[in-house]
Amino acid sequence: MARPAILRGWFLIRRDLPHGRRVLLTVVSFLLPLALWCVVSYVPWIWHPDVKIELSAEREGVTTVFTAGDHVSREFFPEFVEAVRQENAAVLAAREAGTPGSGAKRKNQKLLRQLAPLAVEQGWLDYTDGQNDAVLYHVWRDLATGARTSADPKLTPENLDIVRRNWAVMSALSPDFSYKQLPDEPLLKIVPQGMPANPVYLPAPHEVFRAAKRDFTAEVPTGELTMGQRYRQSLHIIIAGFLWACVVGIPLGILCGVFDFFSKLLEPFVDFFRYMPAPTFSTLLVAVLLAGDAPKVALVFIGTVFQMILVVSKTTRLLDPALLEAAQTLGAKPRQMITKVVIPGILPNLYNDLRILLGWAWTWLVIAELIGVKSGLTEFIETQGRFRNFERVFPVIILIGVTGFVTDQILSWLHGLLFPWAGKSGNFSRAVASFVSWPFRMVAAGARERIAASEMSTPEVRRNEAS
Amino acid sequence: MSTHVELPSYREQAPEVAARFARLQQRPVALEVSGLTKKFETPRGVVTALSDVSFSVHKRELMCVIGPSGCGKSTLVRILAGLETATAGELKVYGEPVSGPGPDRGMVFQGYTLFPWLSVKENVMFGPKMAGKSSFTAEREAREWIDLVGLAKFENSYPHQLSGGMKQRVAIARALANQPRVLFMDEPFGALDAQTRCKMQSYLLDIWKNVDITIVFITHDLDEAVFLSDRILVLDANPGRVAEIVEVPVPRPRSEQQLFDPTFMATRKHIDHMMHPPGQEQKEAPVLRMAVADPDVI
CATH class of the missing domain: 3.40.50.300 (P-loop containing nucleotide triphosphate hydrolases)
Structure with a gap:
C-alpha cells in the first residue's frame, strides 16, 4: 500500500528537503524544546518526584531546617506536614486545658517570619528584608482581616484559619509589632505548603515569563541597575573586548598567514598561550587594571585574541596561491598583493571567522563579569541563582542566547549583502545590496566622469593658452 | 582506424x-x-x-x-x-x-585565476591600475579589451556568474590589458x-x-x-x-x-x-567476458 504523499520523502540520504518542509522543521526545532518544557512543568505525573516548599515551618527537636524554595521528596512531605499539625494540636490541647505554655516570645517572633516568603513573593516585602517584623506583623493582620489576600502562593483554608487564630491572640496584646508585646504562650505554626516540582529546579514557563515581565520592566531603587542598563553594560564589555581583539588579532593573523617569518615567530607561542585558560588571569587582570570594566574587557580580549590570530592566519593561508601568482604576473608588488589580493580575497571567510569568534567572546562574558566587582547581567544571574530564584535567572540566560543568535543571523544575512561575489547570496539580498550601494556607485561614477572631463579638457586648455 | x-x-x-x-x-x-x-x-x-x-x-x-x-x-x-x-x-x-x-610577461592559467571579488571590468583593470594608471584610463582600456574578447555585455558580472569559456576570455583580456x-x-x-x-x-x-x-x-x-x-x-x-x-x-x-x-x-x-614511439604502446586492455554475447556490440 502506497503511503500518502505527506509522509514520503522526509528521509532521503544527503538530499535537501523542499523549502516548505525546511521552514516547518526550523519552527519545530524551537517549538519542540518549548513543548517538552511545558509537558515537564504542567503534567503532574510526568516528572515531579519532589515538593518545592513554599511555606515552611520549624519543628521542635528537629535540627534539619527547611526554608521556602527547598525541595523535599514527595514521600517525606506529608510526614513533615503531619508533624507540624501534631505540634499545633498539642498547643491547642494545652490551651483548652487552661494551661497554655509560656516563655515562647522568641519562638513566636520566628514563627511570624513564616509568612516572609509569601510576603516577598507578593511584593509586600523586599527579598533582602525578610526579617522586617513590623511589616510582617501587618501582613498577619491584613491576611486575618481579609484586607489582603495572597494569590500565589494561596494560603490553604487550614493555614488561613491558623492565621486568624494567631492574629486573635496577637491583636489582643498590640496592634503593631513590639517584641515585648508578643504573646507569651505558643502560637500555632503555619502548616508547610508546597507544590509538585522536578529535582532540577526547572521553573515552569509561566513563572519564567512572569518573572521576566517583572524584572525587565521593574523600577529599581536608586543605586541599582535596571535590566536595560545591565544589558548595555554587558554588551559594552563584549563589544569592547571583541573589537580590541580584532584590532590586534586580524593584522597579526594576516601577517602570519602571508609571511612565514611572522608565522614561525608568533604562532608557536600563541598556540601555547591559548591553552592557558583566560579566567586564570582574572586576579592578575584585576590587580593590574583595577576594578571596573577594564579587567573584564581584557578577559574577553585574552580569551578571543589568541584564537583569532590562529584562525585568521589559517584563513589567509587558504587563499588560492594561484591568485597571488596571477597578480604577480600582472605586475603587483608585494604591498599591492596584500592590499589588493590577500585582504579582499579573504574577507568573506574572515567575516565568517569573526562571526564564530564573536560566539566565543560571549562565553567569556559571563566569566568576565564575575571578576573584580560583579556587574551586568551576570551579577543578576549570580544573585538570583544564590537565592534559588531560577525563574528570574532563566529570562536573563535566554536574553543572552537570543542576543547571540539574532546577532549571528543578522551577520549571516549581511554576508550576502557585503560579498555578493561569493555567490552565496540570494536574489533578495543582492537586490538590497545594489539598492544600498546605489548612491555610492553614483558618486563614484560622477567622480569618474569629472576626471574624464578634466583629462579631456586639459589638452584643450593648453592649446588655447598656446594660441 | x-x-x-x-x-x-x-x-x-x-x-x-x-x-x-x-x-x-x-x-x-x-x-x-x-x-x-x-x-x-x-x-x-x-x-x-x-x-x-x-x-x-x-x-x-x-x-x-x-x-x-x-x-x-x-x-x-x-x-x-x-x-x-x-x-x-x-x-x-x-x-x-x-x-x-x-x-x-603575461600569463593565462588553466584555472582562470580571476579575482572573484572583482567584476569582469575590474579584473581587466587590475594590471593597468598596478601600473599606476588612473581609474579612468584603466577603465577605458579595460572596455576595449573586453570588447575584443566579446564580453561587453558582461563587464559588470562577477566571475562566478560566467561559464568556463567566458572566464578564460576574461583572463586573456586581463593578461592582454597589461600589454x-x-x-x-x-x-x-x-x-x-x-x-x-x-x-x-x-x-x-x-x-x-x-x-x-x-x-x-x-x-x-x-x-x-x-x-x-x-x-x-x-x-x-x-x-x-x-x-x-x-x-x-x-x-x-x-x-x-x-x-x-x-x-x-x-x-x-x-x-x-x-x-609515443611505436613499439612502446600499452598492451591491450584485458577483455571481460560477457555471460551472454551481444552481437550488436563489437
Whole structure:
C-alpha cells in the first residue's frame, strides 16, 4: 500500500528537503524544546518526584531546617506536614486545658517570619528584608482581616484559619509589632505548603515569563541597575573586548598567514598561550587594571585574541596561491598583493571567522563579569541563582542566547549583502545590496566622469593658452 | 582506424609557407631561452625536471610547447613567467635578461585565476591600475579589451556568474590589458569541454591576429598544438629537454577544415610518433567476458 504523499520523502540520504518542509522543521526545532518544557512543568505525573516548599515551618527537636524554595521528596512531605499539625494540636490541647505554655516570645517572633516568603513573593516585602517584623506583623493582620489576600502562593483554608487564630491572640496584646508585646504562650505554626516540582529546579514557563515581565520592566531603587542598563553594560564589555581583539588579532593573523617569518615567530607561542585558560588571569587582570570594566574587557580580549590570530592566519593561508601568482604576473608588488589580493580575497571567510569568534567572546562574558566587582547581567544571574530564584535567572540566560543568535543571523544575512561575489547570496539580498550601494556607485561614477572631463579638457586648455 | 594514405613528409612546405617562415626568421627575437635547467631536491635525491632547454621565439610568433605528462612543460612556463627560479640558464625578453615575475610577461592559467571579488571590468583593470594608471584610463582600456574578447555585455558580472569559456576570455583580456611583450598560456583550455575548446582556439587566433603579441602556449593536445602553432617545441620527458622544434607546414589563416589536410595529419603523426614511439604502446586492455554475447556490440 502506497503511503500518502505527506509522509514520503522526509528521509532521503544527503538530499535537501523542499523549502516548505525546511521552514516547518526550523519552527519545530524551537517549538519542540518549548513543548517538552511545558509537558515537564504542567503534567503532574510526568516528572515531579519532589515538593518545592513554599511555606515552611520549624519543628521542635528537629535540627534539619527547611526554608521556602527547598525541595523535599514527595514521600517525606506529608510526614513533615503531619508533624507540624501534631505540634499545633498539642498547643491547642494545652490551651483548652487552661494551661497554655509560656516563655515562647522568641519562638513566636520566628514563627511570624513564616509568612516572609509569601510576603516577598507578593511584593509586600523586599527579598533582602525578610526579617522586617513590623511589616510582617501587618501582613498577619491584613491576611486575618481579609484586607489582603495572597494569590500565589494561596494560603490553604487550614493555614488561613491558623492565621486568624494567631492574629486573635496577637491583636489582643498590640496592634503593631513590639517584641515585648508578643504573646507569651505558643502560637500555632503555619502548616508547610508546597507544590509538585522536578529535582532540577526547572521553573515552569509561566513563572519564567512572569518573572521576566517583572524584572525587565521593574523600577529599581536608586543605586541599582535596571535590566536595560545591565544589558548595555554587558554588551559594552563584549563589544569592547571583541573589537580590541580584532584590532590586534586580524593584522597579526594576516601577517602570519602571508609571511612565514611572522608565522614561525608568533604562532608557536600563541598556540601555547591559548591553552592557558583566560579566567586564570582574572586576579592578575584585576590587580593590574583595577576594578571596573577594564579587567573584564581584557578577559574577553585574552580569551578571543589568541584564537583569532590562529584562525585568521589559517584563513589567509587558504587563499588560492594561484591568485597571488596571477597578480604577480600582472605586475603587483608585494604591498599591492596584500592590499589588493590577500585582504579582499579573504574577507568573506574572515567575516565568517569573526562571526564564530564573536560566539566565543560571549562565553567569556559571563566569566568576565564575575571578576573584580560583579556587574551586568551576570551579577543578576549570580544573585538570583544564590537565592534559588531560577525563574528570574532563566529570562536573563535566554536574553543572552537570543542576543547571540539574532546577532549571528543578522551577520549571516549581511554576508550576502557585503560579498555578493561569493555567490552565496540570494536574489533578495543582492537586490538590497545594489539598492544600498546605489548612491555610492553614483558618486563614484560622477567622480569618474569629472576626471574624464578634466583629462579631456586639459589638452584643450593648453592649446588655447598656446594660441 | 588506420588510413593507408601516403602522407607527405611534414618537412615539405608549400612555397608560401616556406616564405612565411623565412620572414619570421627576420623578425627580432622576442624571447630567448638558453641552457635552462631545473633541478628539484627530493628526499630520494635530485630530480632533473628540465635539462639544458634552449630555444627562441620571434616577435608575433605563436609557439606551442607539447610533451608527455611529466616532461616539465608547466615548470618551463612557470620559470619563463618568473613564478619559479631556474637552477641554471638564462632568459631574455627582447635581449634584456629578466628574472622574477613582471608585467612584461603575461600569463593565462588553466584555472582562470580571476579575482572573484572583482567584476569582469575590474579584473581587466587590475594590471593597468598596478601600473599606476588612473581609474579612468584603466577603465577605458579595460572596455576595449573586453570588447575584443566579446564580453561587453558582461563587464559588470562577477566571475562566478560566467561559464568556463567566458572566464578564460576574461583572463586573456586581463593578461592582454597589461600589454605584455610575451604572453604565456599554461594549458588554458584544458578544463573546457571539447566544443568550447574548439571555439576558444579560433577566438585565440582571431585575437592574436589583431593584437601585437608573441604567444607561448603550453598544451598536451596534439590537434590544438598543430592547429594554433607556427612552430611546436616538443619536449622529451625524464629529464625534460628539447626533442625537436617542428615548423608546422599548415598555411594560415587556419580553419577547422584544415584538420584533415595531409600537411596537418603528417605533422600530427610525426609528433605523435615522437611522443609515443611505436613499439612502446600499452598492451591491450584485458577483455571481460560477457555471460551472454551481444552481437550488436563489437
